[in-house]
Amino acid sequence: MSALPQAHEAASSTPDIRIDRAALIAELSRVLPEDCLIADPGRLRAYECDGLMLVREMPLAVALPTTEAQVVAVLRTCHRLGVPVVPRGAGTGLSGGATPHKQGIVLSTARLNRIVSVDRLAQQAVVQPGVRNLAVSEAAAPYGLYYAPDPSSQIACSIGGNVAENSGGVHCLKYGLTVHNVLRVRMVNMAGEVMEIGSAAPDSAGYDLLAVTIGSEGLLGVVTEVTVKLVPKPRVARCVLAAFADIRKAGQAVADVIAAGIIPAGLEMMDQATTAAVEQFVHAGYPLDAAAILLCESDGTEEEVQDEIARVRVLLEAAGATEIRISSDEAERLRFWAGRKAAFPAAGRIAPDYYCMDGTIPRQRLADMLEAMETMAKKYDLGLLNVFHAGDGNLHPLILFDSNDPDSVRRAEAFGVDILELSVELGGTITGEHGVGLEKINQMCSQFGADELDMFHRVKAAFDPAGLMNPGKAVPTLHRCAEMGRMHVHHGELPHPDLPRF
């Protein structure tokens, strides 16, 4: 699906240590039941990668604990023996956060999969990390509640992985990211100590450790229990589909909607190439002659939705929409969304491989970004599909390439790097929701200076002084950045000061 030679380098460049595998497995067998430990190479193969599939590494073993006590025992054992531990949820992450360490074990939370409680009046659920994202909303549905963050992998991805990545989804403009919807975690640190972080109350004493834990990409500890916030399911949701002849006008329409004081439940954009690709796939009846399509969802009470849709319609017309459709029923609303949700599989149908980027930029730079990417696509001679969480400026350009053609792989990689670095230059970030992992570790050297990276290492060490929890991911060593020649020096000066930023 995605190919990054540079990430291969990352995987192999972690500090060289030698672990006595037989001794390790003997020790782990003492604290885990037989069926909770995988050491057979054939069965280990299933864990050699996550959603970043072309980066593969065989772990020494995989632990599949079924209780927190087993998690504690595994971590204590590895801590004592100096063995790196890579935590893994459902393995759907796109950035290589769960790529194994060749001298370490994978600790999978897949079997910690119990929904502990769902409380309607408290609007909270307590779940184990291996519970799937969608399963939480399904368990809450009988109470008229749901769990708001809905990453596109929500059928498969787990809450533990969502905590690690601070996952978003199409509704986060209005309902927030994982960091806004997780209230508490129980986490076991590398030394095997259990910590309660956050609480079922609105806050807790001391530093906000929950904020650093969420999105920490498995570098700080292994989560064993999560308390999530549930929100009342809106009575009505309706979607507006608007077509634009000019992608710049579509971008302006997004800004106009927000400037008018409307925060839609979802605000997504697809370009013409994407619309054409998904239409073959889902037959949603999209206008194929449009340069861009906007999907704008309103939710709330019937009265609220009617009111908001009427205001949105006026704004979109004024912004130059060539066609506006409003979903008349739930089936039509889901059809509007079907194409957007099928963008990735549709890309997989029209090209042998695609590489999904995840930069975020200030919304008003959208048109500049699109034009720049069009030029890049010509330069690298590769196809490109553009889908965006337009409301929050999070772009998912899909670069089409062929992994059997080494030159195509090389061009795809260079194209991706250009996109990420332009995202930083435009005042944005290299990753809005997929995480850094191994995939974007080199671009961290562009986004942050040496001092910030040093502080990230210090923050990790505050939780994991031994440095054994998912080492080599998310934060590059300063040495690595220096070698890459990518270190950016800022101390108050932004790169490219000539670029207007607002």
Next chain:
Amino acid sequence: MSSHLHSVLREQVLEAAAHGRTLRPHGSGSKDFLAQTLSGTPLDMRGAQGVIAYEPSELFITAHAGTRLAEVEALLAAHNQMLAFEPPHFGPHATLGGALAAGLSGPRRISAGSLRDFVLGVTLMDGQGRVLRFGGQVMKNVAGFDVSRLIAGSFGTLGLILEVTLKVLPRPPAEQTRVLALDEAHALSALREWGAQPLPLSATLWHDGRLAVRLSGAEPALAAAVRIVGGEPLAADEAAALWQSVREQRHPFFSGDAPLWRVALPPMAPALALEGRPLVEWNGMQRWLRSDIDADALRHAVRALGGHATLFRGGRAVDRALGVFEPLAPEVMAVHRRLKQAFDPSGVFSPGRLYAEL
């Protein structure tokens, strides 16, 4: 302006670090009464003031930490936007940096989220005099640890807050406050029942047999909600004054010398069976208590309910000396100590303001 200011500040930080001295960064001092010990040479952070970037359609504002909170809120109001977490000022000159350092949220927290939920980016000078930029101006950003939010509520113990970027939101098109006569237990159960439904409750307050509920949203949504909530309407100016008086603690409940406790509780916690006068906010999750109760007894009772208590104002010197904040579990305190060490290796910034150990 900022690079000169940064070098002046850096000099002071490095000199303090070299000579084992301590500094206490402050804004207007409106929140000096909060938290533990005030120690260290005062360091006025109002040398840099003003908004650096504000783009209404991008939903963010960036300003120097010394900018007055009132100035920020006035600018947002002029564009029909707001700081949705309604930070308490506790004084006319309260600063943005002070608000971030204290991490407090006001009445709208129950629907909009807390201050930390709105933090997008922070520029900080650490204990080695380094200027560090975390986060940014975009809503979604998962590159690196979320250090910006860690700074919220850290009371200046991790570094000098230089610049702050916050997410802003549109003001609701309409608001209405309803008042109902209910005892505490009935008020709590009504709030929970409403909370589990898609109703536009934006603030709630129970005190002395009276429940006030603020509804915010589109007019038709308010009309529908009023039919469910019931009660009597409060005139718009009275409603505004009521919510302002709770946010700023100028409500008569907050006057007098009795110790003021803040108790944070899980949603299902019952009315507290503790001596003293309560005022309940946030659907029962934030309770204020004026009480001379023994600190240990109070903490014990609150902990049993899954919450935590803070001695917010006043109180006996002996209770304050033991710690105004909930004591931390040893393994959590160990992480706190190492984080403090990471940001401030020489222990320059406001030692003891949060906990004696930090």
